[in-house]
Amino acid sequence: MNNKDERAHDLRMYFTGFIAAVILTALSFLTAILQPFGSVGIFASLAVLAAVQIAVHFRFFLHIDVSRQKREELQLILFTGLIILIMVAGTVWVLGNLMTRMM
Amino acid sequence: MTTSNTNLRRHPGLNLGPSHGKAHEEAESVVFGFWVFLMSDLVTFAMFFAIYATSIQATAGGPGNADIVDVTSIALQTGSLLISSLLFGVATVAMKYHSSKRVVILWLLASLAFGLCFLGLEIRDFIDAAEKGAVPMRSSYLSSYWALVGLHGLHVSVGSLMILVVCVQIAFFGFASDVKTRVLRLGLYWHFLDIIWIGIFSVVFLPGLLS
Numbered sequence: 001m002n003n004k005d006e007r008a009h010d011l012r013m014y015f016t017g018f019i020a021a022v023i024l025t026a027l028s029f030l031t032a033i034l035q036p037f038g039s040v041g042i043f044a045s046l047a048v049l050a051a052v053q054i055a056v057h058f059r060f061f062l063h064i065d066v067s068r069q070k071r072e073e074l075q076l077i078l079f080t081g082l083i084i085l086i087m088v089a090g091t092v093w094v095l096g097n098l099m100t101r102m103m
Numbered sequence: 104m105t106t107s108n109t110n111l112r113r114h115p116g117l118n119l120g121p122s123h124g125k126a127h128e129e130a131e132s133v134v135f136g137f138w139v140f141l142m143s144d145l146v147t148f149a150m151f152f153a154i155y156a157t158s159i160q161a162t163a164g165g166p167g168n169a170d171i172v173d174v175t176s177i178a179l180q181t182g183s184l185l186i187s188s189l190l191f192g193v194a195t196v197a198m199k200y201h202s203s204k205r206v207v208i209l210w211l212l213a214s215l216a217f218g219l220c221f222l223g224l225e226i227r228d229f230i231d232a233a234e235k236g237a238v239p240m241r242s243s244y245l246s247s248y249w250a251l252v253g254l255h256g257l258h259v260s261v262g263s264l265m266i267l268v269v270c271v272q273i274a275f276f277g278f279a280s281d282v283k284t285r286v287l288r289l290g291l292y293w294h295f296l297d298i299i300w301i302g303i304f305s306v307v308f309l310p311g312l313l314s
Contacts, residue, residue, distance in 0.1 A: 007200045010117065014192035021185055021297075025304075029178055032309035039313060050305035054298055061188060061294035062115050073115045073138050080142040084149040091150065095157035103160065 017060025024053040114138070116291045117195045119283060126280035130287060137288040141295050144258075148299050151251040152306060161243035171232045171248070172311035180224045181304055184259075187217035188297045191266075195290045204277060208270050211286075214293070215266040218259060225256050248307065255303055258296050265289050 028049045031042055058064045064074060112118055114134035119127045159168065194210030229249075232238075239249035269289055272282050 003200065006120075007196065010196045010199065011193065014189055014196065017192075018185060018189040022182075025181055025185070025301075028305060028309060029174070029181075032312045033174065035313065042313060043310070046305050046309055050301050053301050057294060057298050057301070061192060061297065062291060063112065063117060064115055072135065076138065076142050080145055083146055087146070088149050088153040091153035092156055095154070099157055099160065 013060055013063070017056055020056045020060070021053055024049050024056065028053075116287055116294070117192070117199060119199050119287070122201075123199075123280070123283065126278075126283040129280055130284045133284050134287055134291070137291060141291060144295070145299075148251075148254070148302070151247070151254055152302060155247040155251045155307065158243045158247045162245070163242035165241040165245060166232075166235055166237040167244065168248075168307070168311035170235065171228075171237050172308050173228060173231065174308070174312060176224050176228050177304055177308045180221050181300065183217045183221040183224070184297050184300050187214045187221065188294055190214035190217065191290050191293045195286060198278065198283065198286060204273050207286075208273055211266055211270050211273075215263055215270075218263045218266065218293075222256065222259055222263065225252070225259075229253075229256075252303060252307065255296065255299055258292075258299070262289070262293055262296060265292075 028046055031045050031049070035042060037045070058077075064077065066074060113127070113131040115138050116134060119130060121127055190210055191214040194207050194214060197210055198207045229252075237245055237248075239246045266289065269282065269286050272285070276282055
């Protein structure tokens with residue numbers, strides 16, 4: 001691959017990510033504005049769209065993927081994810097419980 | 104082997120590649136260190152999200168989620184952040200392929216302009232909210248709302264300032280190897296703020312349209 005091809009490849013990466021992000025964002029906003037399903041369906045589709053868009057940003061803007069040699073940053077993301085899962089789930093559980101008792 | 108080596112990724116974000124010599128060598132450790140910072144920042148944001156989620160009903164009779172969302176403004180803010188991120192990506196690609204200082208600085212300033220558009224719109228929304236009586240002191244819900252959205256806005260402000268700082272550094276020192284790795288790290292930070300924003304519009308703003 002020569003220099004010019006590599007440059008085109010790098011730029012294509014950012015533009016692909018950008019177009020995918022714009023489409024996913026538009027879908028999220030349209031779901032919330034048009035409200036095509038019931039509220040459970042809307043929350044579920046917002047969650048799925050957000051998760052896909054986060055994956056797109058990691059892949060195309062932060063250049064994180066699962067196949068290359070360097071794995072530390074991926075492991076760090078997964079570990080951070082675990083910490084977040086424990087802390088957020090714990091907070092929502094305990095404080096959420098407290099909130100329902102206060103209401 | 105040499106051809107595959109040029110594509111070998113050493114760290115998150117755009118890799119400069121072997122033609123950058125020292126900067127490419129140094130980038131591996133400094134960018135990884137910065138990545139550790141970003142992930143700990145992610146934990147901080149996650150806790151702000153958790154607190155927001157638990158206090159969503161604690162409005163104490165004051166303005167709630169639905170009263171403060173201006174969907175046009177949020178859409179424009181999202182668009183500005185995305186375009187800003189794309190332009191920053193283009194700036195780093197230009198730097199990687201040895202474009203002139205002027206070209207890279209222009210792309211960075213274009214990115215900064217959209218970052219400032221975002222901040223302007225966000226500040227306008229905050230002022231609108233305050234005029235409706237949705238100030239952070241009003242209720243537990245509003246405290247967590249201002250803290251979460253404000254923390255992201257603060258990050259964008261610091262990022263905007265840093266874009267200006269690296270532009271000045273490029274202008275004065277040229278592409279010294281530490282200036283180049285600094286641009287890479289700032290790029291990661293800027294793209295990372297986009298990811299947080301996805302969480303904010305999906306958790307804070309769009310659900311506000313439903314109620």
